[in-house]
Amino acid sequence: MLNDLNPPQRKAVTTLSGPLLVLAGAGTGKTRVVTYRIARLIRNGVRPGAILAVTFTNKAATEMQQRTAALIGRRKRGEKERPEISTFHSLCVRILRRRITALGYPAKFAIYDRGDQESLARSALREIKVSGAMLKPRDLLFFIGNWKNKGVRPQQAAELAISDKEHLAASGYRRYQKALQTAGAVDFDDLLLCTEELFENHTEIRREEAARFSHVLVDEYQDTNGSQYRIIRALALGHRNLCVVGDDDQSIYGWRGAEVAHILRFKRDWPEATVVRLEDNYRSTGPILDVANRLIVFNKERHPKVLRAARVGGESPHVLQFADEEGEARFIAEEIHKLTHSGSVQPRDIAILFRTNEQPRAFEQELRRRNVPYVLVGGMSFFDRKEVRDIFSYLKLVVHSTDEVALLRIINVPQRGIGQATVKRLMEQAVAEGQPLWEIIRHVNASTNLPPAATRGLCSLRETLAGIRGLLDKRSVEHIVREVIDQFDYRQEVERQYPNANDQELRWNAVEEVVNAAAQHAARHAEAPLAKFLDDIATNDRDDDKENQLKQNAVALMTLHSAKGLEFPHVYLVGMEEGLLPHRRSLAEDEHQVDEERRLCYVGLTRAKDVLTLSLAQNRRKWGKTHTSIPSRFLFELLGKADNPNAARTMAHQVAASKSPKPHPPGERTGRSTSSSHRRRQGKS
DNA sequence: GCACTGACCGTTTTT
DNA sequence: CGGTCAGTGC
Numbered sequence: 025m026l027n028d029l030n031p032p033q034r035k036a037v038t039t040l041s042g043p044l045l046v047l048a049g050a051g052t053g054k055t056r057v058v059t060y061r062i063a064r065l066i067r068n069g070v071r072p073g074a075i076l077a078v079t080f081t082n083k084a085a086t087e088m089q090q091r092t093a094a095l096i097g098r099r100k101r102g103e104k105e106r107p108e109i110s111t112f113h114s115l116c117v118r119i120l121r122r123r124i125t126a127l128g129y130p131a132k133f134a135i136y137d138r139g140d141q142e143s144l145a146r147s148a149l150r151e152i153k154v155s156g157a158m159l160k161p162r163d164l165l166f167f168i169g170n171w172k173n174k175g176v177r178p179q180q181a182a183e184l185a186i187s188d189k190e191h192l193a194a195s196g197y198r199r200y201q202k203a204l205q206t207a208g209a210v211d212f213d214d215l216l217l218c219t220e221e222l223f224e225n226h227t228e229i230r231r232e233e234a235a236r237f238s239h240v241l242v243d244e245y246q247d248t249n250g251s252q253y254r255i256i257r258a259l260a261l262g263h264r265n266l267c268v269v270g271d272d273d274q275s276i277y278g279w280r281g282a283e284v285a286h287i288l289r290f291k292r293d294w295p296e297a298t299v300v301r302l303e304d305n306y307r308s309t310g311p312i313l314d315v316a317n318r319l320i321v322f323n324k325e326r327h328p329k330v331l332r333a334a335r336v337g338g339e340s341p342h343v344l345q346f347a348d349e350e351g352e353a354r355f356i357a358e359e360i361h362k363l364t365h366s367g368s369v370q371p372r373d374i375a376i377l378f379r380t381n382e383q384p385r386a387f388e389q390e391l392r393r394r395n396v397p398y399v400l401v402g403g404m405s406f407f408d409r410k411e412v413r414d415i416f417s418y419l420k421l422v423v424h425s426t427d428e429v430a431l432l433r434i435i436n437v438p439q440r441g442i443g444q445a446t447v448k449r450l451m452e453q454a455v456a457e458g459q460p461l462w463e464i465i466r467h468v469n470a471s472t473n474l475p476p477a478a479t480r481g482l483c484s485l486r487e488t489l490a491g492i493r494g495l496l497d498k499r500s501v502e503h504i505v506r507e508v509i510d511q512f513d514y515r516q517e518v519e520r521q522y523p524n525a526n527d528q529e530l531r532w533n534a535v536e537e538v539v540n541a542a543a544q545h546a547a548r549h550a551e552a553p554l555a556k557f558l559d560d561i562a563t564n565d566r567d568d569d570k571e572n573q574l575k576q577n578a579v580a581l582m583t584l585h586s587a588k589g590l591e592f593p594h595v596y597l598v599g600m601e602e603g604l605l606p607h608r609r610s611l612a613e614d615e616h617q618v619d620e621e622r623r624l625c626y627v628g629l630t631r632a633k634d635v636l637t638l639s640l641a642q643n644r645r646k647w648g649k650t651h652t653s654i655p656s657r658f659l660f661e662l663l664g665k666a667d668n669p670n671a672a673r674t675m676a677h678q679v680a681a682s683k684s685p686k687p688h689p690p691g692e693r694t695g696r697s698t699s700s701s702h703r704r705r706q707g708k709s
Numbered sequence: 710g711c712a713c714t715g716a717c718c719g720t721t722t723t724t
Numbered sequence: 725c726g727g728t729c730a731g732t733g734c
Contacts, residue, residue, distance in 0.1 A: 446710090
């Protein structure tokens with residue numbers, strides 16, 4: 025096994041005890057090192073169950089599970105244990121399910137996803153009578169997120185607040201947290217925070233949880249935030265067998281609280297740590313690595329390293345400039361069409377990477393027009409669809425009767441005569457009595473002072489839910505999901521809301537997908553209860569995610585963030601413009617933010633194995649208005665022309681034009697249509 | 710309580 | 725441009 029490895033990789037695999045920092049550049053066989061290391065630990069007699077590997081995405085976890093399973097072979101008879109390989113969030117869910125009562129939470133807590141958080145934020149703002157002009161739900165969540173990242177509690181937030189906005193946000197935070205508590209729920213950040221708190225305040229629990237493992241590995245270490253770091257430290261402090269793997273040049277989650285500082289100062293926190301550098305890149309050809317290396321040296325704070333190409337030859341990256349985003353999409357879609365049609369390249373070998381989620385639209389349209397199969401990874405998830413959220417709200421309510429967000433969402437869906445006035449009254453009563461909303465509804469009867477229709481509606485809701493609760497633990501999750509859809513007559517609700525047959529079908533398909541998701545989940549986790557299904561959905565542990573999407577033979581469309589950890593023979597990195605990459609929001613702030621954008625660009629470049637194409641548009645439409653754009657500074661940097669601002673004109677190796685010449689704004693003259701490409705394109709579309 | 714209408718506003722990136 | 729939300733009439 026070790027023969028497949030070069031000396032530094034071998035060192036990373038065989039240094040089994042003590043802290044170890046593996047600084048692994050892109051494409052240097054990082055995954056292989058981690059999996060081999062796990063296999064070697066087991067071979068050396070470490071109990072599989074005593075190994076914990078933490079990843080950032082479920083996709084990475086699944087992949088690592090599969091690879092290690094393949095490596096350690098079919099386990100010996102009777103040996104059921106496997107290394108624990110999971111994301112931070114699922115790890116925390118598992119710990120909290122067992123331990124959260126120590127923090128005064130109910131044992132059965134709900135997990136609120138982004139959508140739930142938004143509803144909570146909205147009602148918190150309504151309660152304190154803050155209009156959207158002053159503070160929007162998103163803004164509030166942004167503040168709350170920042171505070172939680174730093175471990176700031178609502179109380180302290182109020183003290184720390186300086187600006188008016190911060191004061192408002194602080195009191196919103198208090199309401200928000202209170203609402204979470206009465207709903208018996210935690211949000212994403214709480215999963216980490218509660219675990220941290222648990223370890224901090226309950227030494228015996230920390231010791232017991234830590235004792236479950238003798239070796240801890242963390243992948244993508246550059247993306248850990250403060251909480252995650254402290255959780256890991258709490259788990260590894262006893263045995264100090266902590267191996268972290270990461271690349272500071274690929275740290276792209278600073279906005280979410282990740283601190284590159286963790287990887288930069290690992291040696292300080294773990295002084296006896298061994299450091300291994302992996303700089304031999306097996307993924308990309310030399311010319312691709314040249315541009316990547318040239319770009320990344322513009323960042324100041326980093327562990328200096330240069331990727332060396334293990335592969336020889338390769339073509340230079342292409343740079344394409346277009347008149348507008350439609351031209352960009354049309355040309356690239358056409359090129360992909362030709363590539364895949366000739367049979368030399370499979371659709372799955374190609375990726376189109378972009379900075380923002382508004383960019384793929386044009387590409388989708390053009391790919392569809394040419395019948396090129398594609399998958400849009402991420403973006404508006406199927407789980408964010410209205411119907412799907414409704415179904416999940418019923419399900420959540422079946423499991424957690426205190427879940428207020430879910431209750432409010434479906435209290436009158438389908439319509440059962442409960443209007444705003446009734447809801448308001450119930451809420452007031454709940455607040456007055458200090459009870460969860462559900463408790464009030466539980467006691468509603470004919471003598472309650474409510475409109476008769478509302479009383480009838482509430483009773484029917486109560487009965488339906490009770491009926492379904494009776495099925496818990498008796499029937500499969502799939503059966504329960506079907507039952508929910510049936511009992512609530514959701515089919516008719518869809519038909520009522522969408523008179524158009526086409527819409528109806530589309531919406532109903534989404535509903536059926538929930539049943540499929542339940543069936544798939546059951547296939548992976550036999551006999552898992554409904555609560556586990558809901559947890560997994562909330563923590564993004566979904567079957568139909570990235571992994572499965574990418575298995576299809578289709579061109580992948582995704583953001584640069586989603587692309588981390590993946591590789592493709594052909595990569596199109598589109599929208600190489602100032603304002604987009606680097607994004608305008610990062611330009612307003614300090615230089616650190618531009619550095620992160622540069623790392624993002626670096627991640628994009630290093631996804632490419634064989635052919636890398638960069639593209640940009642001279643004009644881009646946003647909200648119906650056309651806007652002239654300037655080539656990204658990163659283009660100049662990576663082409664080695666950073667000191668030559670006139671390079672804009674000579675930069676394009678190949679210039680393609682959109683269908684008809686458009687007048688260019690004065691001063692933005694760029695050489696175009698020097699090639700025959702635009703004539704070639706005239707006949708199309 | 711419910712359906713329809715126009716004003717408004719926004720878009721980084723996501724576990 | 726397109727989705728969301730508040731206000732109006734039934």
